[in-house]
Amino acid sequence: EADIYQTPRYLVIGTGKKITLECSQTMGHDKMYWYQQDPGMELHLIHYSYGVNSTEKGDLSSESTVSRIRTEHFPLTLESARPSHTSQYLCASSEWGKMNTEAFFGQGTRLTVV
Amino acid sequence: QQQVKQSPQSLIVQKGGISIINCAYENTAFDYFPWYQQFPGKGPALLIAIRPDVSEKKEGRFTISFNKSAKQFSLHIMDSQPGDSATYFCAASSKTGANNLFFGTGTRLTVIP
Numbered sequence A: 001e002a003d004i005y006q007t008p009r010y011l012v013i014g015t016g017k018k019i020t021l022e023c024s025q026t027m028g029h030d031k032m033y034w035y036q037q038d039p040g041m042e043l044h045l046i047h048y049s050y051g052v053n054s055t056e057k058g059d060l061s062s063e064s065t066v067s068r069i070r071t072e073h074f075p076l077t078l079e080s081a082r083p084s085h086t087s088q089y090l091c092a093s094s095e096w097g098k099m100n101t102e103a104f105f106g107q108g109t110r111l112t113v114v
Numbered sequence B: 001q002q003q004v005k006q007s008p009q010s011l012i013v014q015k016g017g018i019s020i021i022n023c024a025y026e027n028t029a030f031d032y033f034p035w036y037q038q039f040p041g042k043g044p045a046l047l048i049a050i051r052p053d054v055s056e057k058k059e060g061r062f063t064i065s066f067n068k069s070a071k072q073f074s075l076h077i078m079d080s081q082p083g084d085s086a087t088y089f090c091a092a093s094s095k096t097g098a099n100n101l102f103f104g105t106g107t108r109l110t111v112i113p
Helices: none
Strands: A004-007 A010-011 A019-025 A030-039 A045-049 A077-078 A087-094 A109-114 B004-007 B010-014 B021-023 B034-039 B045-050 B056-059 B062-067 B073-078 B084-090 B107-112
Touching: A010 A019, A010 B073, A010 B084, A019 A030, A019 A109, A045 B084, A087 B021, B004 B084, B010 B021, B021 B084, B034 B062, B045 B056, B045 B062, B073 B084
Parallel strands: A010 A109, B010 B107
Antiparallel strands: A004 A019, A019 A077, A030 A045, A030 A087, A087 A109, B004 B021, B021 B073, B034 B045, B034 B084, B056 B062, B062 B073, B084 B107
């Protein structure tokens, strides 16, 4: 069982609200990721981080922002939620600096913006 | 553009049958090819992975076949069981650059009793 936790599991929120999705891992991994998974299953990388104070944009453009102040914590924020942000958000982590290591995923946050 | 192409999108197999999912890639810098399994309500979890220096890797009922010249790899699930019903993702990464995983579009496998 992976030691990576996401909260909340489900969130229904009104348009225009600010939200923060939490992600924490206890494995000491340097690298962390946020993926957006649409109803068609496909996983899109939206943000990643190599370590503290590092944040990078992924392959899919996103209006969300991330921060990495502590190794174990990688929250994702939407300043003003819109219905187009409705999706499943998956956080993951892996070791960095070693070749081809396993990514561990959290259970995801299913976000619905009404 | 899609870095890793996966097919089929969905697959229905009888219990005891063989499930086969195929993936193809273009980037010759890719040097790590994992398969992830995702059950409803859960995040993906690593199932099995291969590096391009071998053509096949087997773990229990799960086998990856890898064809470097064709830039293709596939997952074979032998003696498929209803408990194997899940979504399967192939992926690829390169140790150069950011070393991020590029995922296929996923295959929803249903094994019927």
